[in-house]
Amino acid sequence: MNKSDAPSMSLIQDVVQILQSARQNAYKAVNSEMVIAYWKMGKRIVQEEQHGEQKAAYGEAILKTLSVALTAELGKGFSYANIRNFRQFYLTYPDEAICYTVCSKLSWSHNRLIMRVEVPEARVYYLNECTNQMWSTRTLERNINSHYYQRLISSQTKSDVSILDQDSDKIPANDFIKDPYVFEFLNIAEPVSALEQDIEKALIGNLQQFLLELGKGFSFVGRQFRISTETSHFYIDLVFYNYLLKCFVLFDLKTGKLTHQDTGQMDMYIRMFDDLKKQDDDNPTIGIILCTEKDETVVKYSILNDSKQLFATKYMLYLPTEEELIAEIEREKRFLKIS
Numbered sequence: 001m002n003k004s005d006a007p008s009m010s011l012i013q014d015v016v017q018i019l020q021s022a023r024q025n026a027y028k029a030v031n032s033e034m035v036i037a038y039w040k041m042g043k044r045i046v047q048e049e050q051h052g053e054q055k056a057a058y059g060e061a062i063l064k065t066l067s068v069a070l071t072a073e074l075g076k077g078f079s080y081a082n083i084r085n086f087r088q089f090y091l092t093y094p095d096e097a098i099c100y101t102v103c104s105k106l107s108w109s110h111n112r113l114i115m116r117v118e119v120p121e122a123r124v125y126y127l128n129e130c131t132n133q134m135w136s137t138r139t140l141e142r143n144i145n146s147h148y149y150q151r152l153i154s155s156q157t158k159s160d161v162s163i164l165d166q167d168s169d170k171i172p173a174n175d176f177i178k179d180p181y182v183f184e185f186l187n188i189a190e191p192v193s194a195l196e197q198d199i200e201k202a203l204i205g206n207l208q209q210f211l212l213e214l215g216k217g218f219s220f221v222g223r224q225f226r227i228s229t230e231t232s233h234f235y236i237d238l239v240f241y242n243y244l245l246k247c248f249v250l251f252d253l254k255t256g257k258l259t260h261q262d263t264g265q266m267d268m269y270i271r272m273f274d275d276l277k278k279q280d281d282d283n284p285t286i287g288i289i290l291c292t293e294k295d296e297t298v299v300k301y302s303i304l305n306d307s308k309q310l311f312a313t314k315y316m317l318y319l320p321t322e323e324e325l326i327a328e329i330e331r332e333k334r335f336l337k338i339s
Contacts (some may be wrong), residue, residue, distance in 0.1 A: 032104040035111060039099040042090030043081070063087070089115055092123070102127050109137045113144060122149040133216055142212075146182045147325045152215075154329040155179035155313060173286060173308075176215055176245060180314035180328055181290065185209040188317045196255050199317075200237055203253075217244030227272055236269055247283035248273055257293040258312050263302040270309050289317045294331075 017290045045066070049059040063083045070078035092115040093099050103111050110130050117123045126149065130140055143149075155177045188194050194202075203210045204223050211218055221239040228234070238251040250273060252266050266287040273285040289312040299305065304312055314328065 004230070013303055031107055035104045035106070035108055036099060038086045038108060039090055039093070039096075039103065041083075042086040042088070043094075045087045051230060051314050059087075085112055085115075089110050104130060105131050110135075110140055113137065113140055117144060118150070125149045125152075129216075138210055146184070147322065148178075150325055150329065151178040151180060151182070154332055155311070172244060176217065176242060177288065177311055177313065178213075178215070179214060179332060180316050180320070181315050182319060183210075183213065184317065184319045185213075186317060194255070196237075196253050199255065200253050203238070207213075214240070217242040217289065218249070219243065221248070227269070227276060229276075230271070234269065234272065236273075242286075246281070248277065248285045250285060250287045252287070252289045254289060254291040256291070258289060258291040258295050260298050260302045262289050263289070263298060263304045263310065263312065267303045267307060267310055284309050287311070288313060 035320050045059075045062060048062055051125045064080055067078055067080045067083045067163070069191070070083075083273065089103075089111065093103060106114075114123055114126045115172070117126060126140065126144065129135060135143070152175070183199075186199070188199070188202065200223065204220075207220060211220070218240045219242075221241050223238055225236045225239040226233055227236065236250050236278070239248045240251070242249050250266070250269055252262065254262055266289050270285045270287045278285055287310050289310075291312060291314060294312060294314065299312070304310055320328070
């Protein structure tokens with residue numbers, strides 16, 4: 001074969017891309033049909049159960065019998081536990097439209113995790129975020145276990161905290177801020193003896209997981225970011241840009257209780273960044289102080305109480321229990337009442 005007869009690299013790349021795209025589309029189609037099939041199976045099982053006089057015993061007998069029959073006919077994948085999951089899937093989403101428009105876009109593994117979430121609003125949130133942000137099952141499981149949704153809504157304590165996008169539509173800044181943040185992926189043992197710079201370094205060393213915890217739209221700009229005036233240099237712990245909010249987000253990391261000096265310092269950083277770094281098409285800079293404990297007096301009487309660009313949130317170096325999270329949310333409500 002002459003050299004001129006050999007296929008070009010562009011041809012090979014195009015053909016490979018076509019095949020890979022076809023395989024991906026085929027996988028999505030098969031996955032979608034299987035999720036829908038599981039929902040239909042669950043619906044049919046529930047319909048059958050409703051004919052029984054003693055529903056609990058009758059239902060369990062149906063599941064066991066069906067498991068044995070399907071395993072004999074179709075092979076693995078139809079254990080008693082899986083059959084129960086199919087039934088629970090339908091009971092969780094009895095609205096067929098939800099199954100077809102949302103659930104079918106996710107894998108069965110995603111759906112199986114989400115349907116175990118007890119709070120309906122949280123289930124809707126995880127369904128939408130998994131679909132839009134393409135979370136892996138590992139990310140989803142971590143976010144559910146760390147009470148991602150509850151931490152997000154607990155930060156929504158300031159009224160009318162929003163910015164304008166280019167189309168003049170209000171975007172709630174609180175939708176991008178959690179309280180508390182959870183950094184269990186740093187594997188820092190308790191009692192915590194790490195210094196601020198150690199935690200900061202660990203966060204950058206685990207940047208991918210840190211970005212996932214921060215949420216959608218964040219991109220890393222710099223660590224110990226220097227900002228200078230004519231007479232002085234200042235160093236901001238962590239600087240990000242959020243392309244959805246269209247603004248810079250500054251983080252100041254503290255290993256102790258929040259102080260009025262912390263809020264004053266961050267307020268100065270925000271003003272300097274708006275003056276020296278913000279572009280004309282950027283929205284106002286947001287500053288977030290990450291601390292291990294808040295002070296009610298500081299929350300009530302500092303600039304934190306009035307500023308719509310300044311936030312103080314707690315961070316935890318371990319996964320909180322549900323009881324711990326509830327206690328944090330109640331404490332945050334108390335801060336709101338006194339401020």
